[in-house]
Amino acid sequence: MSALPRPATPRLLADLGKGQRARVVALDEAGVATPFAAGEIERRLVEMGVVEGAELEILHEGFPGRDPIAVRVDEHVLALRRNEARAIQIALLA
Known part of the structure; x- marks a missing residue:
């Protein structure tokens, strides 16, 4: 698979509604506060199918504070904390 172009200022999944x-x-967990070892969030995201090129859609936001979020990843749904979603750089789809 060819690398997707990265915007100058990356958008993060955590910022979507x-x-x-x-x-x-x-995927880049630099700057994400985590109690896990370096690379652990990225590893877990990849295991759940969050890889370069995957299509995502925010299905639900928790109350209060919009956390956690329900995210459709290609054909399945998973729950993520917004903090974890900060490790996912995205390009918006129409």
């Missing part, structure tokens, strides 16, 4: 769709362009 309900109903918005995007494509994963990169």
Whole structure:
């Protein structure tokens, strides 16, 4: 698979709202507060199918604070904390 172009200022999945769709362009947990070892969030996301090129859609936001979020990843749904979603760089889809 060829690398997807990365925007100058990456957009993050954590910044999207309900109903918005995007494509994963990169995973980067640098700057994400986590109690896990380096690389652990990225590894877990990949195991759940969050890889470059995957299509995402925010299906639901928790109350209060919009956390966690329900995300459709290609054909399945998973729940993510917004903090974890900060490791997912995206490009918006129409």
